[in-house]
Amino acid sequence: MRGVFSLSRPQAGGPVVLWGGAQPSGSLKYLTFARYLAAMPPGSRGLVELSGASSALALDVLGRERGLPTVALTDAAGAVYLRAHGFQGQVRQVDSMADMFHQAQSLEREGWSWPRQLTNRALVACVEAWASGLRAQVRERFPTVRHVVCGFGTGATLVGLTRIFMAGGYTVTGLQPAPGKQVPGWRTWASQNLGAEDLFFEHQPRMLLATAAPAPDAFTALLDWARQQPHPERVLVIAHNAREPDPARA
Template structure:
């Protein structure tokens, strides 16, 4: 997947940014789910997922590309976010995680495809598939970069990036929301996990998680964290749905 990534250094001496918003759905999740859906058996009635952020937006576009409807199961904040960001499928606002799982299971029994992103370990390999091309591009264009930071959601992106980049001598950090705050698509592992079923569970002891400082959005949190590091110019920020401003283009 060389050539699909938008990379730049917005500020001299600052971190490099991977602008995930350059992807067709406006998120790197598009690459992950495109890989996953490529192996989906034919005959699905549609796509359903527990998501109020980038995953739902990516599945919505991928579903439309395949002529399939998409249902997003989410809370009130997620419903607001999806409607504000162009989601064209059906949004079902659900009050509890248990009810979300119940509704997804019901649709799955009716023939809908449910990627089960929170528990599906196959998602890690889907991330690795595009991460290897990203690492090659970073090495070529920004050879001094040695550290990668991304938001922590399901954990699939963090684990996939860690596997690929650590093999090349990089370190990788997953960023969680600041205490008492929420970030669309992010979670706090200690308070929001599914135990042993969680795809991140077996990897957690080997992963590096950090906590963001309060910020208005995920991208600002990532940039602030990177700029506070001893050598910010050696950091690559994985901005899942940020778009590169004209001023950042080389």
């Protein structure tokens, strides 16, 4: 998957940014789920996931590419976010996580494919598949980069990046929301986890997690954190759904 990544340093002396919004769904989640769905057995009636952000948007695009409908199970804020970002599938607003799981299980029994992103450890390998190409590109174009930071959601991206980049001598940090601040697609591990069945559970003791300062959105939070590091020019920001500004519009 080398060559699919949009990388640049927006500001001299600042961090390098991976512009994940350059992907077909506007998110790096597209690469992860494309890999996962490649092994999906034929005959699925559609795709369903508990998501109100990038995962649902990626599955929506991938489903349309395969001629499959997509259902997103989410809360009120997630429903607003998905519609505002072009989600074309069915949004089911659900009040509780238990009810979301119940509805997903019902659809799964009816023949729908449910990636189970919160508990599916296979998704880590799907991240590793594209992270290896990313590391090669970063090493070639930005050899001074030594630290990677990404938002912390399910944890699959954080674990996959850590495995690949740590082997090359990098460190990787997952950024959690500021206290009392909701960030679409992010969560706080201490208060939002599924215990031992959570895909991040077994990796958590070895992962680096940090808390973002209050910011209006995920991309700003990531940039602010990177710029506060002793050497921001050595940091790579993984911006899942950000697009590089068009210089012509500047």
